[in-house]
Amino acid sequence: MVVAVASQWFGLNWVDWLNVVAFPLGIIGLVLTWRQAKGAQDAAVAARSAMTRAQRQIRANQLMTLIPQLRWTTAELDLAIKSNDPDLAARQLEHWKWQVGYIRGVVIGIDANQTALLVKLQNSVTLASTATYSLVDTNREVHVVCLKARKAIGEACDALIPMLGEQSTQVNE
Template identity: 40%
Template structure:
């Protein structure tokens, strides 16, 4: 018995496909087009997210700067008020000024913790808060030293902190106005 090998059918031309084969080809093309479109959309969404994050950062800087534009002059006013009340020898008023300073400076310190700020400014603020507390406590003690003597270190530290805050505020006020960069 002679066995014959099966012969492979002759290849069909590409245009001689049935409808299932054509739908598979069309599906593959549509899938590739869809993947390309999806990639393009994802790239656009990533760029939009990056721009939104930058806009949020700029807005936060503007808000912090605006808050500090109100708070820092209040610190200057407290220093002036401290000078006036020290001259009048009003211990209660001096203590009130020192307490207000501590409160306002603590708020400013908290605002600056989350922005790009020279660490020396934060240290100056914290030192002024500590010296204001020490001065306030020394006023409670019955020592006979003049009020100005008891508050001198605190006042010097407060003035130094204000000066540093003024410089930071001036720099960042301009930065916030031009969109958050150092252009």
């Protein structure tokens, strides 16, 4: 029986020998392909994680740039209120609305669960819009027209500061 099996192997032609060798090589190729695919998957997960960290850092940097601009707008609004200048007040309220609209998007990108902060930001924009229209339509004192808006703006600024502090001191892994 052993002689018959050995003679079968020796009786194979070169094409048959290629088939015998190709089978284990195919298995080895499949294993290597699977390992490469697993490595590519791990690299894709690492790249996605790095992209998320980079986006978070960019948003934090945007907040560090934008929030001081809001503070400057607030100071200019205070100056307009103090000098009873409706044109300057309306301009600063418009600046506030545009800047806060952008900041809301950044805050949502960082943490959409910041509902209290987002409500304060939206409230300040709503009251700033109301005050702007009132400044144009009436001849009332600027401080009377802007009182509610200025209070809401102050609350929004106060709510943004802790988020800025958290974002600027957060360590990226």
